[in-house]
Amino acid sequence: MVGNFPNRYGREAVYTDELAWRLYNGTLAKPVAGDTVGRTEKGLPIFWQPVEADSTGRLRLARTRSGGAPAGPGVQAGNLRGGLGAAGGYTYLTYDAPAATTALLTCKGNSAVYVNGELHAGDPYSMGFLHIPVQLRKGLNEFYLRGMSTSASLSFSKKAVALATDDPTLPFVVPGLQGATQQGAIVVINSSSKPIAQLRLTATLEGQTVETTISGIPAMSSRKVTFRFDGSKVSAKGKYNCVLQLRQGSKSNKGSKDNNLLDEAIVSIEASDPGAPYTSTFESGIDGSLQYYAVNPAGGTANTSFATQPNQALFFSVHGAGVEAINQARAYKAKDWGTLVAPTNRRPRGFNWEDWGRLDALEVLSIARHRYQPDPARNYLTGHSMGGHGTWFLGATYPDQWAAIAPCAGYPTLKGYGSADGLVPDSSNNPLEQTLLRAGNQSDVIKLARNYQPLGVYIFHGDADQTVSVNYARQMRQLLGGFQADLSYYEYPGGSHWFSDESVDWKPIFDFFRWHKQLPDSGVNKIEFSTANPGISSRFRWASIVQQHQPLQYSSINLVRNKKGNAITGKTTNVATLQLALDEFTAGTNLSITLDSLPAVTYTTHSNSDSIVLTKTGNRWTIGTYPAATDKNPNRNGTFKDAFRNQMVFVYGTTGTKEENAWAYEKARYDAETWYYRGNGAVDIIADKAYDTIRYKDRGVILFGNRNSNTAWKQLLGDCPIQVSRNEVSIGQQRWQGDSLAAYFVWPIRNSKTASVAVITGTGIKGMQVAMANQYFAGASGFPDYMLFTYDMLTKGAGGLLAAGFYNNSFKIVQ
Structure with missing residues (x-):
């Protein structure tokens, strides 16, 4: 069945979802065809409608039989039964399990799915490679898929740990170009109730075998893991089978029976002729996952x-x-x-x-x-x-x-x-x-x-x-x-x-390119440049916008360098700190810098490669120093999303109530699933008690929980002006109370010059539930340094916001 429950998930931090609101507060009744469940903003009734599977397995509104009675619910693979819904809403499916068991859920066309109330990632682009381990209970199991024109199936396997081969990341082998050992990546699915560690993956290609120790896989989750293979025996263009074997435990003694084999699979490695287009892989500094690029x-x-x-x-x-x-x-x-x-x-x-x-x-x-x-x-x-x-x-x-x-x-x-x-x-x-x-x-x-x-x-x-x-x-x-x-x-x-390959490979474009060369910095004496975030883009040529007066408002510089007159002049907008490279002025030059028609700053160069930092306070520019690592600067400027890099690690809380702890793990897993789906990513998920700032130095942290429920809070956020505990939030001098408050905020990790912690938190289970949506993975969605909202966001959208803002350049709250 499908139901047009109002929801809005766009490219912003604010979202609404009435079905989620009802599910969380216990007022979501079991769907029945024809039942009215509310009205839209225009006063039209919202009701559940039957769906059926078409020839492709897609669930669509059921055809009406003669006499006007709707057709019965359709049946999907795995005996998932069609429920109700409408365009832009939810699809409801059920499965009657003869006994409690685990299964792999594969949905298409949905942006998310609730499985017996637990939220999992969806497959909005119908790629088909997202296989989610789910725990089924004996009897009725309920599935709410966000979206229409969806499909869903359950598969069952006796293997608790398995390799999935439908979404590999693989390089080409180009004889004579790469070294012998290359890297690929494949998904490992753990459908068991316990995390699995001490894994090793062997790859055999053309008789050459390489073994790789791989990261552990948390319970009821999956992860894309990197492995090495040897392509040195591949000598001709074609496709070659690479046999992968997943084992657990230490390596078996030579000649002994290997009882540690968990699964075996084959992936196809492509070899290309030298000079033909090919792919190459690399480990990303964002999360340590394996990514690829292509070359012609x-x-x-x-x-x-x-x-x-x-x-x-x-x-x-x-x-x-x-x-x-x-x-x-x-x-x-x-x-x-x-x-x-x-x-x-x-x-x-x-x-x-x-x-x-x-x-x-x-x-x-x-x-x-x-x-x-x-x-x-x-x-x-x-x-x-x-x-x-x-x-x-x-x-x-x-x-x-x-x-x-x-x-x-x-x-x-x-x-x-x-x-x-x-x-x-x-x-x-x-x-x-x-x-x-x-x-x-x-x-x-x-x-x-x-x-x-x-x-x-x-x-x-x-x-x-x-x-x-x-x-x-x-x-x-x-x-x-x-x-x-x-x-x-x-x-x-x-x-x-x-219309053809000329849509990109248009000869006049490449003729145009051939006519253009970029001048070196020494040949450019007039520059104009704007940015909204120095943490994303700060430098142009010989000038850098280091800090802003108004965070995330547009900043600009328009500068002229006069090498003969030993002067730099120009205008700035919303620039608090500016850095200038002076390598075009020789040592001992008496330099005059006049900005914004304010009194000139004079400076004598000490070498042939000096740089100078200028700060603007009020109506005066003065010589300053580059910001300390603990202040905002191009290496770490906020916002909330900035923490999702530097080989980030997800840290979930374990010291809260049973509900809070379950939420923290569910949320970390949901974000990891979404990160994998949207960004081909892989991320470490660890409990709070396993985290310490030395072991994970210079790695970004995504923390799930609050001061009472996550023990890593004290290490990472003890000096933060934002504190969230059970039933209370403080931002600077302001206080809010209640169990339905939620917040997203970022804070610099003090023993790192680049890494930050992003906090996803609530004052109680209601607040945590409204923080479930991960709109931050939507491209170009705006998240400031901090935002506070209530459970009411689920139905009121921006009306549920309580606070939002940016730290100043010293990472302090400006009240």
Whole structure:
């Protein structure tokens, strides 16, 4: 059955969900076809409606029989029975288990699912690889799938621990290019009630066997693990079976029977000819997981590593929604003057090249530059559709990284285009919601458009595109036309969203790239740059915006360097601390710096590579010092989402009530499932008693619980001005009481210069329940340094907000 319970899960921190509200407070009645369960905002009745499975297994509203009676509920694989619902709502399914047992639940088309009241991740893009271990009780088991046009099935296996082969991360073997040992990744599912450790995975390829010790898997969960394999015996193009064997315990003695085998599977390793497109893997610094990128080598480099031919061009191509990076790379013909590299955005849909998609792009860009040694003056950025947006976003955010950019069939912002995750709200009458939206200002490239000035910009779009309207291209042409001196624009006549490989591999784009080279910093004496978050983007050329006066509002600099006159002049907006590189002035130069028409700052250089830090207080600029690691700076500037990096670890509380402890583990597991699904990620999940700041030094922490229920709180948050305990929250001098309060906030980890802890907390089980939604994984959603809300958010949205804001540059609350 399906029911149109009002809910809103968009690209922001605020969400609503009436079904969740009823489920949590115990007022959700068992669905019955035709029962009215409320009314919409327009006064229309909300009622449960029967569904049935179509020929593809998708659940849809049941057809009406003659006489008007609805058809009975359909039946899904695993004997899940259809329930009720409507567009935008929930689908209700049941399963009658003859005995308590475990099973693997596979859903498609849903954004989440409640299994007997426990929340698990969904598969909104119907990828089919998310297999969730669930505990079934004897008798009736209830499933509420958020979404319509869904499918669901249960599978049963005697194996408590198993390998899943439908979502591997694998590199190509390119004979003569890589070393013998490479890395792949595969999912291990633990369907048992206990965590499993001391695992080892052996990989055998063409007679070569390599063993890898892998991370433990928590109870009733899965994890994508990295393994090594030896491809040295692969000598020809083709696909090769790699046999994987999962064992537990220490290695067996030679010649003895191995009774430790848990599961065995085969994955296919592809080998390509030298010079053909290929994939390569790397360990991500975000979470330690294995990610991949694709390469289309420069033409004419067959049988040799591109690393031996430096100083060619680098084409950085970002893919569209649903496109694998290897297919992005294959869409181009090899260029004889450079190599094309395509990062993944962590998944084919991932994060729209924002948030962790942005970080993935930066990781791959760094790897590509180190490995291929391209000409620093000839780095180019392009992409199609969602990758067109990625081109606009990465181009505006990091304008000093590219000589030219070429967005193809792209949209500039998620505010205007959105996706299956929903639009980013553009405004709100609620001042607290305005603060949340402000936390996403870095996503609005329209406000950063003047950052494109030093770049060549080629806009390419089909004029018959029905997926991403050509009006987005025309919007950017009109916007840039007022100030962009180096702009080229072309609408392909009759061109749809994808009309051929020329949709990306358009020769005039690469001709345009060939005409462009990026000047070195020494050749650029006038700079203009804007940012909304120095923690995301702070530096342009020889100037860095280190701190802001108003956090996450737009900051800008417009500077002129006069090397003959030994002077720097210019204007700043919302800049509290500015750093200038002075390596174009020789030692002993008497330098004058005049900013914002205020009294000049004088400085005598001590070397040929000096830099100076300036701070603005009131109406005066003075020479200062770089912020301490404990203050906000580009390495750690907040916001809440910033803690989800630095090989983050999830720490759940175990010292609360039975309900609180169950919530903490359920929430950590739900976030880990979502992180895996959305970001191809893998994360350590540990109990609070296993955490210490020395063992996990410099790693980000995501803490689940409050001061009473999580023992890691004292280590990480003892000096934090935000404290959450049972029935009480304090933010600075303000106090709130009750068991239905929830909060998200970030705090710097004091023995680290870069890592932070993100706290997901509540004052009681009601508050914890309303904190369940993980909207922070939605690309471009805005989360400030802290936000406090109540159980009422589930029905009132922004009306449930109590507080939201940013720390000052000393990480203090400003009341």
